[in-house]
Amino acid sequence: MRLPAENIKAAREVQLVDFLNTYRPGELVRKSRDEYCTKSHSSLRITPSKNLFHWCSQSKGGRGALDYLLTVEGMSFRSAVMLLNEMEFVPFQQARAAAVESSRTREFTLPRPDKNTxxxxxxxxxxxxxxxxxxxxxxxxxxxxxxxxxxxxxxxxxxxxxxxxxxxxxxxxxxxxxxxxxxxxxxxxxxxxxxxxxxxxxxxxxxxxxxxxxxxxxxxxxxxxxxxxxxxxxxxxxxxxxxxxxxxxxxxxxxxxxxxxxxxxxxxxxxxxxxxxxxxxxxxxxxxxxxxxxxxxxxxxxxxxxxxxxxxx
The missing domain is CATH 3.40.1360.10 (Dna Topoisomerase Vi A Subunit; Chain: A, domain 2)
Structure with missing residues (x-):
């Protein structure tokens, strides 16, 4: 089954630093004001302001969390997209870019409960x-x-x-x-x-x-x-x-x-x-x-x- 375009688009919008802070806590190591490497790969250079990374020792690079999962962690495209959609992939549901939305403050209100369950x-x-x-x-x-x-x-x-x-x-x-x-x-x-x-x-x-x-x-x-x-x-x-x-x-x-x-x-x-x-x-x-x-x-x-x-x- 092909991945819906909405899910792929949502995955491509996830910032690499947001992903690492949420799903790989403790992995980021600051090198300068706008450059990081990771504990696992000291030659991996991440530039948050541009959402870019370059893996110097492998001569590879990319943009955003999706490219990182594919290039650095070797994850399959389908699995990476599903992960970046918080593993709640449903073919007929509008995709949710949770890591992007997390930076936005929105009011939380519980849905109205029914009289029974x-x-x-x-x-x-x-x-x-x-x-x-x-x-x-x-x-x-x-x-x-x-x-x-x-x-x-x-x-x-x-x-x-x-x-x-x-x-x-x-x-x-x-x-x-x-x-x-x-x-x-x-x-x-x-x-x-x-x-x-x-x-x-x-x-x-x-x-x-x-x-x-x-x-x-x-x-x-x-x-x-x-x-x-x-x-x-x-x-x-x-x-x-x-x-x-x-x-x-x-x-x-x-x-x-x-x-x-x-x-x-x-x-x-x-x-x-x-x-x-x-x-x-x-x-x-x-x-x-x-x-x-x-x-x-x-x-x-x-x-x-x-x-x-x-x-x-």
Whole structure:
């Protein structure tokens, strides 16, 4: 399937320095007022004012984050475009240049909630999410339902340390619609808190449904109580929520990376693991056992768990 022109255009507009600061934290090294190199490549010269880079030792160069991913990191064109669209590629959806939009201040307002969550809970239960996990998310105010035109959407909410909503991501209950709510601040991820405030472990996922899937798998397979760890969804391959969460939870020492089993997810896991290990965290990379992501893994395992337990779960 060909990439839509809107997605490619959005990827080409992402500034290289913005990309590195967000997805490769600590990689940039300032050489002068308007020149950087990177920790990985001392001969790579980046000029932010022109959005250009030149890799002296390889006699290669380019413009912007897309050329950097293709030339320096060797990523495929499709994977690079998907990554720069925050891994939320949907063929019929208008592309979002998130790194460009991040520099613009826009008012954040949550969509108007519906009176019930029937369509959202039915959709998520169809995706395998357990009623217990759903009830927790709804009761905690991090999941609700909204209607736009004739379509109902799930709204996944990210809150700050004072429990004030600061970001939200919508997923259609029908079709393929998905997208951030205007003005969302990307450092506030979708967080399911551990029951014990002194919990020292967090599991990191790319998307809210994957985080809910990980929690459901833990509940169904009786690996202790399902709320024995924190579950944080980053809404893409986004480092900002990781830093914010760890600042707010200094007791956390163990980080489990539950990213997708694809090229961008694996690369991001390597980067995050290295950065966190350098900061003294215990890091485990835990790929989905089956399929590309944890929701696919849940859908595959659920009927087998039901059969083993001899009851509906």
């Amino acid at each position: 029937q369509a959202a809970t039915a959709y998520l239960m169809h995706r395998g999410i357990s009623p217990k996990v759903l009830r927790y998310c709804v009761d905690s105010g991090i999941l609700y339902q909204t209607t736009r035109g004739n379509y109902r959407n799930c709204v996944f909410v990210g809150k700050d340390e004072g429990c004030v909503p600061r970001s939200a991501f919508q997923r259609g209950c029908q079709g393929t619609y998905r997208g951030d709510v205007t003005g969302s601040q990307k450092k506030y991820g979708f967080l399911m808190q551990a029951e014990n405030p002194d919990c020292d472990t967090v599991e990191l996922y790319e998307a809210p449904i994957d985080a809910m899937s990980g929690a459901t798998l833990r509940q169904y397979t009786d690996i202790g109580k399902w709320r024995s760890v924190h579950y944080l969804a980053l809404s893409g391959l986004n480092y900002l929520p990781i830093d914010y969460f760890l600042q707010q939870h200094p007791q956390v020492k163990n980080v489990v990376l539950c990213f997708d089993r694809d090229e961008p997810g694996l690369r991001f896991a390597e980067t995050v693991a290295q950065r966190l290990a350098e900061r003294g965290f215990n890091v485990e990379k835990r790929l989905p056992a089956v399929g590309k992501d944890y929701n696919e893994s849940l859908i595959w395992y659920k009927p087998k768990i039901e059969k083993q337990r001899g009851e509906r779960v």
